[in-house]
Amino acid sequence: MMRIGIGYDAHRLVEGRSLVLGGINIPFDLGLLGHSDADVLTHAVCDALLGAAGLGDLGKHFPDSDERYRNIRSLFLLEQIGEMVRKAGYAVVNIDAVIVAQRPRLAPFVGRMVANLAEVLEIDPVRVNVKATTTEGMGFEGRGEGMSAYAVVLLKNLE
Ligand SMILES: Nc1ccn([C@@H]2O[C@H](COP(=O)(O)O)[C@@H](O)[C@H]2O)c(=O)n1
C-alpha cells in the first residue's frame, strides 16, 4: 500500500536568531523564531512523514511546552520521526518540498539541504527534492515577515 502525506509550517523572521533551513546555517541578517531552531523546511517534512504514516503531527510528539525541545536541532527531530515511520512499517518513496521566502537566495544551499534530509532519514538523496520560491513580494513571506514551507511525502508499506 502507498500512503501520501502533506506538511506545512510557517515561522516569523526576527533579528538575533540564526537562519536554519534543512539543517544548513544560512548567512542572513534575520533568523526564524521558534521554540526549536525553527527550521521551517524540516518541520514541513516531519509533518508530511507523520501524516503519511498516520502518526499525527510534530507538536504531538515534540510539544513546544517541553523544555527538552527548546532550541533543538530540527534535523534531530526528523531523525527520530524517520525511525517512527520505519517502525510503523513504511519506507520513503520520495519527498518533495518548497520553501517560500522572498530573501535570501536559497538555490545555492538546496543541494546541502537535500543531503542533510536524506542522511538523517537514511535514504538515497535522489528520493528528496527541495525547491525555493518567492511570492513576488506578496503576503507575509513577500514582505519578509516570515517564511513558510510545504512538503509532500509518498510512503510504501514494507509488508
Ligand atoms: N528565496 C529564494 C526564492 C527563489 N529562488 C530561486 O529563484 C527562482 C525563481 O523564483 P520565483 O519566485 O520567481 O519562482 C526559483 O526557481 C528558485 O530557484 C531562490 O534561490 N531563493
Ligand SMILES: C[C@@]1(CO)OP(=O)(O)OP(=O)(O)OC[C@H]1O
Ligand atoms: C518543533 C517544536 C518543538 O520544539 O517547536 P517550534 O520550533 O515552535 O515549531 P512549530 O512548528 O511551531 O511546532 C512544533 C514544535 O512543537
